[in-house]
Amino acid sequence: MTHYIRFPDESTCMAALDAAGLLDADGFPIAASHTHALDVIGPISIGGEYDPETGEVLVLPWLLPGYHVNYIGALPTGWEPYIVNPEQPVRVFAS
Numbered sequence: 001m002t003h004y005i006r007f008p009d010e011s012t013c014m015a016a017l018d019a020a021g022l023l024d025a026d027g028f029p030i031a032a033s034h035t036h037a038l039d040v041i042g043p044i045s046i047g048g049e050y051d052p053e054t055g056e057v058l059v060l061p062w063l064l065p066g067y068h069v070n071y072i073g074a075l076p077t078g079w080e081p082y083i084v085n086p087e088q089p090v091r092v093f094a095s
Contacts, residue, residue, distance in 0.1 A: 020076035036073030
């Protein structure tokens with residue numbers, strides 16, 4: 001089961017990953033192991049309008065609040081308050 005997680009910001013996310021043992025020795029997220037899969041998305045921008053001929057931005061996209069992560073595995077302790085249930089996830093794991 002995929003857990004969709006929205007932390008308030010990147011520093012909260014990185015602290016949660018660290019507490020869960022999901023950072024390597026260099027401080028980078030461990031994307032997968034035999035017990036989990038982790039997709040750190042970060043900020044999500046949506047919308048915007050672009051000129052189809054020039055690609056010029058006509059209307060800027062906007063950022064959704066939070067710092068987003070998709071996670072498969074036993075949910076680490078303390079992550080429950082950050083679970084969200086998007087109607088249309090921006091990114092999903094392949095099935």
